[in-house]
Amino acid sequence: MDAQMDTGSLAGTRRWSVILGLLATVSLVAGLWMIFFYAPTESEMGVVQRIFYVHLPSALVAYLAFGIVALCSLGYLWLRDERLDAIAVCAAELGVIFTTAVLTTGPLWGRIAWGAWWVWDARLSFTLLLWFIYVGYFILRGATENPERGKRFAAVLGIVGAVDIPLIHMSVQWFRSQHPKPVVLKPEGPSLAPEMVQTLLVNMLAFMLLFFCLLLARYVVERLSRRIDATRLLRAA
Amino acid sequence: MSGFLSGAWAVARKDLLLETRSRERFVSMATFAMLVAVVFSFSLDPSVRARSIAGAMLWVTILFAGTLGLGRSFALERDSEALTGILVSPIPRGALFLGKFLANLAVVLAVEAVIFPVYGLFFGLNYGAGALGLLLVVLLGTIGFMALGTLFSAMAAHTRMGDSLLPVLLLPLLIPVVIFAASATQRLLIGRPLGEVQGSLRMLLAFDLVFLFVCTASFGAVVEE
Numbered sequence: 001m002d003a004q005m006d007t008g009s010l011a012g013t014r015r016w017s018v019i020l021g022l023l024a025t026v027s028l029v030a031g032l033w034m035i036f037f038y039a040p041t042e043s044e045m046g047v048v049q050r051i052f053y054v055h056l057p058s059a060l061v062a063y064l065a066f067g068i069v070a071l072c073s074l075g076y077l078w079l080r081d082e083r084l085d086a087i088a089v090c091a092a093e094l095g096v097i098f099t100t101a102v103l104t105t106g107p108l109w110g111r112i113a114w115g116a117w118w119v120w121d122a123r124l125s126f127t128l129l130l131w132f133i134y135v136g137y138f139i140l141r142g143a144t145e146n147p148e149r150g151k152r153f154a155a156v157l158g159i160v161g162a163v164d165i166p167l168i169h170m171s172v173q174w175f176r177s178q179h180p181k182p183v184v185l186k187p188e189g190p191s192l193a194p195e196m197v198q199t200l201l202v203n204m205l206a207f208m209l210l211f212f213c214l215l216l217a218r219y220v221v222e223r224l225s226r227r228i229d230a231t232r233l234l235r236a237a
Numbered sequence: 238m239s240g241f242l243s244g245a246w247a248v249a250r251k252d253l254l255l256e257t258r259s260r261e262r263f264v265s266m267a268t269f270a271m272l273v274a275v276v277f278s279f280s281l282d283p284s285v286r287a288r289s290i291a292g293a294m295l296w297v298t299i300l301f302a303g304t305l306g307l308g309r310s311f312a313l314e315r316d317s318e319a320l321t322g323i324l325v326s327p328i329p330r331g332a333l334f335l336g337k338f339l340a341n342l343a344v345v346l347a348v349e350a351v352i353f354p355v356y357g358l359f360f361g362l363n364y365g366a367g368a369l370g371l372l373l374v375v376l377l378g379t380i381g382f383m384a385l386g387t388l389f390s391a392m393a394a395h396t397r398m399g400d401s402l403l404p405v406l407l408l409p410l411l412i413p414v415v416i417f418a419a420s421a422t423q424r425l426l427i428g429r430p431l432g433e434v435q436g437s438l439r440m441l442l443a444f445d446l447v448f449l450f451v452c453t454a455s456f457g458a459v460v461e462e
Contacts, residue, residue, distance in 0.1 A: 077458050132409040139405055143396035153392045156455045157406065160388065163451045164410045167444060171413035174440075175420075 010220050017216035024213050027206035031199070039199040048112040051105050053199050057207035058101040059127070064211065065095030066130065066165070069137075073158030076151065085151045086226065088158060089141070090218040092134050094211060099131045122172045129168050133161045241335075244328035248336025253343055255313070262306045262344055267351045270302040274352075274359050287360035292423025294360075296378070296415055298352055303345045303382055304407060307390040308400030310341055315394045324460060334456035338387045338449075345379055367425030370434055374425065377441035378418030384448035385410055391459050417441050 035053045042049035072088035075081065106124060107117040118124065137157050144150035192200070256262060277294050281287065287294070314320035323333060353371075356362055364371060386407060393403040421437035 077455075129409045129412055136406045136409065139398070139402065140392065140396065143398040143402055145397055146395075149395060152458050152461070153396075156388070156392065156458050159455055160385070160410065160451055163447060164385075164413070167413040167447065168410075171416040171440075175416050 010223055013216050014220050017213050017220065020209050020213035020216065024206060024209035027202060027209055031203040031206040034195075034199040034202055039196050040193055042196075045109075045113050048109055051109045053203045055102060055105040055109065056200065057204045058098045058105065060204060061207045061211045062095050062098035062102060062127075062130070064208075065091045065098060065215075066134065066162070068215075069095060069134070069158045070162030073155035073162070076155045077159070082226070083223075085155065086219055086222045087215075088155070090215055090222055092137050092158070093218065094214055096131065096134045096138070098207075098211070099127060099134070102127055103131060120176065122176055125172045125175070126169050129172075130165065133157075133165075137161070241329055241332045244332035245335035245339065248323070248328065248333055249339040249343075250336075252337065252340030256340070256344055262309050263347055266302045266306040266344070266348045269305055270298050270348060270352045271355055273298045273301055274355055278359060288362060288426065290423075291356065291360060291362050291426050292419045292421075295352065295356055295422055296419040298356075299345075299349060299375075299379070300382070300408070300411065300415070302348055302352070303379070303386065304404050306344055306348070307341060307383075307386040307407075308393070308403055310337060310387060310390040311394035312400075320460065330457035330460060331453045333460070334387065334391075334453050337391070338383055338452075341387050341390075342379060342383045345383060346376070349375055349379065362426060364426075366428060367431070370425045370431040370438075371422065373438055374418055374421045374434065374441070377438060377445055378414055380445040381414040381441060381448050382411060384445065384452045388452040388456060388459065391456065413444055414441065417444075 031053070035050050039050065039053070041047055068091040069088045072084045072091065076084040076088060106127075110119065111117050137154055140157055141150045141154050144153055274294075277298075278287075281290075311320070314323065324330075328336075353364065353375075357364060386403075389406050389410075390403055393399060393406065396402050417437040417440045421434040421441075424434050425431070
């Protein structure tokens with residue numbers, strides 16, 4: 001790889017990451033203010049419903065991350081471009097982190113709303129399985145000694161996982177469902193108060209910005225650490 | 238196409254020949270499966286009626302015993318570097334996968350032929366009326382299991398963790414198969430008609446086709462050296 005050309009593109013990526021970071025900070029602060037002071041308290045569930053403004057955006061970002069993993073995995077097996085693999089790793093990492101956020105905020109809410117930390121509802125089970133698949137992704141990478149092989153294996157898992165995920169979704173849906181039904185995206189329009197929808201949208205935007213900021217920052221780190229590894233190998237040889 | 242199938246058959250025949258000579262995997266899997274049944278009978282409260290949870294017990298046993306056998310699926314090739322030999326032979330990668338898959342399928346089906354009578358005996362299950370349905374459920378469920386299992390055992394064999402990695406990768410991906418296979422098995426065991434599980438059978442068939450296609454297509458990327 002052309003090391004000189006690499007440096008230029010990474011500096012640009014880093015700049016974008018900082019810009020997105022600033023935007024994310026502003027929107028996250030605004031989002032938090034809206035969660036606590038702007039959105040009205042839900043009449044049935046009470047104040048605990050406010051966790052929903054963190055829960056749903058985290059879930060959407062996590063799904064987006066796993067979508068990126070699948071596309072980059074496919075692209076890597078096709079083009080064998082180092083950069084696609086780097087993006088896939090970074091996206092998978094963020095996906096696991098945001099899934100963990102979903103799996104933490106969910107039970108906190110469920111304890112009050114359902115009276116149980118955990119129920120084997122369709123969406124909960126689905127998210128938990130997603131988490132397991134992508135934790136496996138990192139165990140697989142870590143356990144493969146040959147790095148080139150590790151990338152290939154991870155890409156295959158990324159693709160098989162992406163094909164399997166809709167099937168898992170369908171099966172657990174069939175198995176059982178007691179998760180609150182969608183309240184925002186449904187044909188007859190949102191049934192939430194307009195202030196709630198606005199709070200949700202601002203937080204979704206904030207989480208998206210945060211996600212892309214972290215993705216780019218993590219990507220720069222990943223590329224740099226690979227460059228260091230390559231230099232070390234060259235020295236040792 | 239005939240070259241593809243004859244290649245797959247050659248690989249499957251080789252594996253099955255090795256297995257019938259040594260019976261290594263079959264004996265360890267079948268014994269393990271019987272021990273799981275023993276563990277179940279000692280760990281369940283006597284007041285639990287085994288018939289009401291037999292579907293779950295059977296599929297837990299099949300998954301555990303099957304994963305145990307899959308771990309050895311590529312061990313021979315890896316240990317003696319024989320995979321390189323197979324890879325340089327004019328057999329397409331997809332055919333290699335299909336052959337491995339067929340051999341694994343045959344071994345696990347043989348183990349299941351032990352599991353079902355043993356469970357019937359230990360837990361007083363009556364297969365009678367639902368036998369045809371059970372046969373279909375087990376066959377379709379095992380095909381999906383082995384399609385994913387063969388792909389991931391090829392990967393796991395080439396990692397530092399080896400066989401201990403396999404269940405970690407495999408089980409979350411197998412949940413769709415588990416859901417439909419276990420529920421259909423349970424319904425047939427409590428005497429529901431075949432018509433009631435038709436939907437589940439159709440889903441299992443769809444999973445099998447999807448898994449077989451994806452795994453055959455991506456196997457090349459796993460074994461390329």
